[in-house]
Amino acid sequence: MTLLELARKEGKAKVAIAAKVDGDVVDLARPVPEGASVAWVLPTDPDGAEILRHSTAHVMAAAVKELFPEARITIGPAIENGFYYDFDVETPFTPEDLEKIEGRMREIVKADLPFVREEAGKAQARTLFPGEPYKGELLDDIREETVSLYRMGDFLDLCRGPHVPSTGRIGAFKLMNTAGAYWRGDSKNRMLTRIYGAAFATKKELEEHLRILEEIKKRDHRKLGRELDLFSVSDDIGPGLILWHPKGAAVRRIMEDFWRDEHARAGYDLVFSPHIARLDLWRVSGHTDYYRQAMFSPIEVEGQEYQLKPMNCPFHIQIYKSRMRSYRELPIRYAELGTVYRYEPSGTLHGLLRVRGFTQDDAHLFLRPDQLDEEIFSLLDFTLFVLRSFGFDRYDIYLSTRPEKYAGTLANWDLAESALRKALERKGLPFAVDPGEGVFYGPKIDIKIKDMLGRSWQCSTIQVDFNNPERFDAAYIAEDGTAHRAIMIHRALMGSLERFFGVLVEHYAGAFPAWLAPVQVDVLPVTDRQNGYAGEVVEKLRGAGFRANGDFRNEKLGYKIRESQMNKVPYALVTGEREASQGVVTPRRRGGEQLPSLGVEAFLDLLRGETVNPAK
C-alpha cells in the first residue's frame, strides 16, 4: 500500500501533500513501511511550505526549458517565502519573459501533471542529462551511488525531493524578479541568471506577503531619510559617504550623548584619535596584509605614506603604550566615536546600512588574562542594555570563529573562542556559531539586528584580540615585576552610527520615540492672533530642554496638523483662542489621539515621563 492510498483511506488525500514517516518527509507515492509511524504533511506546515515552494521551482524550470530550450538548468531550492531557480542563459530574462514563464507555469499547474520519483545509478543518471553540464557537476559531488530523479511531464530533474503528488497541488505563486548569482555562490564562477518567486499555500498568504513587501518599502530608511529630511548621499560628494541633515544630526547627537554618558558611568575613558596615520602603523597592525582590499589607497605626504584609517584599534593601543602600565590599572577601557573609512565594493553600498565612511562606537579594553571572562560577561550585559535602550529586544547572536585568512596562533584562537563561548553560556544567551566569520585578528560575538526586510545587520560586536597586543607589544608590569602581554578586546555596541541609525529609522518607521525624536513638539497657533502665546509656549518648552518648534505660518490648523503628523512629530500642541485665554495647551499625539487641555507645566511633566530611557 502506498502512502497516498493510506491517505485516501484516512480521508487525507485531498489535504496531505507529503508524509512524515518515522521523522523523514517523503512523497505520498512511497509505500507505507511495516509498522512505521505516519504523519501527514499539509501545505500549511513548515515542511509542507518547503515542499510546495520547491515543487513550484521545478514547475518554473520546466516552463523555462519549454520556452528557452537553450537554458541550462542548475539548482532551485525553496527559500523563505518562496523559491528561486538559477539558469545559465546567454541573454538574461526580461520582465516580459517572466510573464511568459509565469503563464506557462499556470498551464502546467492546471494540467495537474504528476511528479514521479525515479531512481538511477550515478552513471546512468549522467546519460539522462545531455547538454546539462551543471547537473553533471552536481552528480560529481553526490556520494551515494544511487540518486533520485523527479519527472514531471517532459521535465526531468536531479532532486532529492520530496515533491507534491502533482502540479495541481501547488499553491499561490508569483515570479518576482531576476538577479545575477554566481554558480555555487563563488565569485570565481560563471554568473547565472536567477529567477525569484514567491509561493504560498493560499492566495491569501501570497497577498499578505505582497502587502508586507509594500509596507517594507514604506519603511525603507532611504525613503524616510529623504521624506523626513534626516540625511542624504550626494553624487557630488561620493557614494557611501553620508550627509547628516539637521534632523538626522539631532538624533545622532542624542544617541552620542547617551552613549558617552553611559560609557563614562560604565568605567570607560573617552579618547580621540586622528583619521589618518603612517602606513607603517598599518603594516605593524597587520592591516596591510589582511585588510588591504578594504582600505583606501595610501596618501603621500612629504615622501611619506599615510593611510586613511579603516579601524581605530592601533590608535588606542598607542595611547595605552604611551607609558608603562601596571597590572593594578587594568582593565583599561578606551572608548571613542571613531570615524573610519573602508573601500567597500560599489555594488554593496546600501543607504546607511553599508557605507564607505562611518563612525564606530568603538572601544578597546586592555586586560589581564584573569580578567577576560568577567569582562566579557559584564560587557554582554552592557551591550544588551544599550540595545534595549533603543528599543531592540530581539536579536540573533553569533559566535564567529576563525576565518581562512587569520593572524596569530591556533592556540590563542582556541583560547579566545572558548572565552567568548563561556561568557555566552554563563549569560544564558542562545547563540549560533558562524564558522569562519571572525575578523583576521580574533574571534567575535556578533549581535545582529533584523531590519524590516528581514535582513540581518551586524551591529554589536565583541572581539577578542591576541594579535595586536603581540604585534604592538602591549604589555603591563605584573605583580612579579615582569612584563606580561595584555589581552585586548575590541567592541562596538551600535556598531556604526550610520548603520544603527538606518536600522533605527526602519524599526520605528521614522516615528522615533519622544526621547529620540528630532522635533518632539510642534506648537500650532490656530490663527496669527495666537502667535504671541504660541511663541511663549515654545520658549517654555525649549527652556525645559525639549526640542520644540512653532508653526507660525498663515495656514489653517488642519494643514499644520497634517504636516506635523507627516513629519512624525510625537506631539502637536494646539494653541488657539481658547488655549490662549486660559493659559493652556491642547496636545494631540502623533497617532491622532487627542488629549484634554492642560497647563504647560503639566504638559512638561507628561513629556518628562515619556522621555526617560525605557531600559533604565
Added chain:
RNA sequence: GCCGGCGUAGCUCAGUGGUAGAGCAGCUGAUUCGUAAUCAGCAGGUCGUCGGUUCAAUCCCGACCGCCGGCUCCA
C-alpha cells in the same frame, strides 16, 4: 567588483527623432480659518556626463558616473 534594470523640475512620475509637461513642494497675493491639504497667480529642467549616428538626439548607439534589485564581500 559581477549580472540585470533604471537615470526627465526639490519629490513622485507622464512624454516625443524636430530643443519638454502634470501633481506635490517653492515663491507672491488674497483668506484669520479649530485637529491629515483654502484659493489664485508665478517661477522652476543644457531631459546624469561625455562621445557617436543623423539635416536634426532628451529619445537611437557606445563609454563613463550614479541609483535600484540580487550575487560575492562586510560594521
